[in-house]
Amino acid sequence: MTITYEWRGDVDNPALNELHAEGFGHPVGRTDWEARLRRHSLGWVCARDEQGRLVGFVNVAWDGGAHAFVLDTVVARAARSNGVGAALIRAAAEGSRGAGCAWLHVDFEEHLRPFYFDACGFRETAAGLIAL
Numbered sequence: 001m002t003i004t005y006e007w008r009g010d011v012d013n014p015a016l017n018e019l020h021a022e023g024f025g026h027p028v029g030r031t032d033w034e035a036r037l038r039r040h041s042l043g044w045v046c047a048r049d050e051q052g053r054l055v056g057f058v059n060v061a062w063d064g065g066a067h068a069f070v071l072d073t074v075v076a077r078a079a080r081s082n083g084v085g086a087a088l089i090r091a092a093a094e095g096s097r098g099a100g101c102a103w104l105h106v107d108f109e110e111h112l113r114p115f116y117f118d119a120c121g122f123r124e125t126a127a128g129l130i131a132l
Helices: 013-024 033-040 084-098 110-119
Strands: 004-007 041-048 054-062 067-075 103-106
Touching (some): 013 033, 033 041, 041 084, 067 084, 084 110
Parallel strands (some): 067 103
Antiparallel strands (some): 004 041, 054 067
């Protein structure tokens, strides 16, 4: 499987809504991802297969300075376990570095610890969270 990765790639709202629904286990929404990303994100990475289908995505928010934040990393079921997720994170790190950021942060559920620490190279830090 040949996958291409594009920083700030073209966003197809229906395709991204379907990918999110599959990856996060909820009904297909009608989010205007293109508008949301352009308004709130430093960048994002789209992963596409040979036919141009969206098979992976990650959003990168930021503070307007040195800190970028990984959000919504998702890979289509058919493309999982092939390094697509780790490649998305590498492309997000490269895009964030190119934009002048010095730090890339991520929050995740416990079962994703091996992915983010082992496959992607994040290291553990002290952090805090308030559920709103």
